[in-house]
Amino acid sequence: xxxxxxxxxxxxxxxxxxxxxxxxxxxxxxxxxxxxxxxxxxxxxxxxxxxxxxxxxxxxxxxxxxxxxxxxxxxxxxxxxxxxxxxxxxxxxxxxxxxxxxxxxxxxxxxxxxxxxxxxxxxxxxxxxxxxxxxxxxxxxxxxxxxxxxxxxxxxxxxxxxxxxxxxxxxxxxxxxxxxxxxxxxxxxxxxxxxxxxxxxxxxxxxxxxxxxxxxxxxxxxxxxxxxxxxxxxxxxxxxxxxxxxxxxxxxxxxxxxxxxxxxxxxxxxxxxxxxxxxxxxxxxxxxxxxxxxxxxxxxxxxxxxxxxxxxxxxxxxxxxxxxxxxxxxxxxxxxxxxxxxxxxxxxxxxxxxxxxxxxxxxx
Numbered sequence: 001x002x003x004x005x006x007x008x009x010x011x012x013x014x015x016x017x018x019x020x021x022x023x024x025x026x027x028x029x030x031x032x033x034x035x036x037x038x039x040x041x042x043x044x045x046x047x048x049x050x051x052x053x054x055x056x057x058x059x060x061x062x063x064x065x066x067x068x069x070x071x072x073x074x075x076x077x078x079x080x081x082x083x084x085x086x087x088x089x090x091x092x093x094x095x096x097x098x099x100x101x102x103x104x105x106x107x108x109x110x111x112x113x114x115x116x117x118x119x120x121x122x123x124x125x126x127x128x129x130x131x132x133x134x135x136x137x138x139x140x141x142x143x144x145x146x147x148x149x150x151x152x153x154x155x156x157x158x159x160x161x162x163x164x165x166x167x168x169x170x171x172x173x174x175x176x177x178x179x180x181x182x183x184x185x186x187x188x189x190x191x192x193x194x195x196x197x198x199x200x201x202x203x204x205x206x207x208x209x210x211x212x213x214x215x216x217x218x219x220x221x222x223x224x225x226x227x228x229x230x231x232x233x234x235x236x237x238x239x240x241x242x243x244x245x246x247x248x249x250x251x252x253x254x255x256x257x258x259x260x261x262x263x264x265x266x267x268x269x270x271x272x273x274x275x276x277x278x279x280x281x282x283x284x285x286x287x288x289x290x291x292x293x294x295x296x297x298x299x300x301x302x303x304x305x306x307x308x309x310x311x312x313x314x315x316x317x318x319x320x321x322x323x324x325x326x327x328x329x330x331x332x333x334x335x336x337x338x339x340x341x342x343x344x345x346x347x348x349x350x351x352x353x354x355x356x357x358x359x360x361x362x363x364x
Contacts, residue, residue: 006201029190096120132224145239147304148246157336174219208347236319247297
């Protein structure tokens, strides 16, 4: 099989997609929906590669063949034991070479209609990079707002209500700030790009897509060029929320971090290069007193809000401002519905009286 688009990978027609690369390779990135049946473990792959370089290619191939056969037998007696005669798998490795070819040959000898992905995982990467180089096919509307404006939660509520949304923070598993790390850590850059390519491929071009206004990086990950250019050019719906409401929201949203005083202290210390020692000391005092609402308010007043305003002052975009008096849990769903309606109107280029044009607005 040859991959020409992300859609080919999502709608391939095979019963199972099997990635025979090592577990570490699979963990970094893989085709959508693939399962991992490695024909060489991580340690075995290193061992065969070392023998290939330091001893002889023949010896490496002989050992590799024995290991592939042994691992293939374990897969046949384990996860593949119940597959029927008409089962049709698609198999790939790094570049569609010896590992996938060997495993496919064994499966074909049994009678299964095993096929190879032409070019292996590398062909998937080429398709992903090509897809990410282009802007999204749907009109983009950004949800903007200062730290603590509940942008991510509102986007997710809008998605539940039927809005077309790309959740960048969800795909990156990061909340987009020094304090933004999430349990489980971030995916590899390649894995993030694959997730994003899938999300972009699923868009309906006739409908706007809501995306949170982000910087070019999310934690350790970088947004691809096509999407970043679309974000920079997109109209913005900016949530204007009182700082006290945002502080109360952040104390709830970051409850996991508030419950980890050592981690919170380490993250506060990362702000030392940007602020006076007395200010950082006061943030530590508030954290030690578990006054997390006051801590969030102080961080926004002295660190985050000024940074947002500096970005906006340098940008030339105009944004529609939506005044949000409350971020109480009961207010999120109605607010999401309002954001969804506003995004649809903005994508159509309509004027509407219940919103007011704000001053030039930049990227959060």
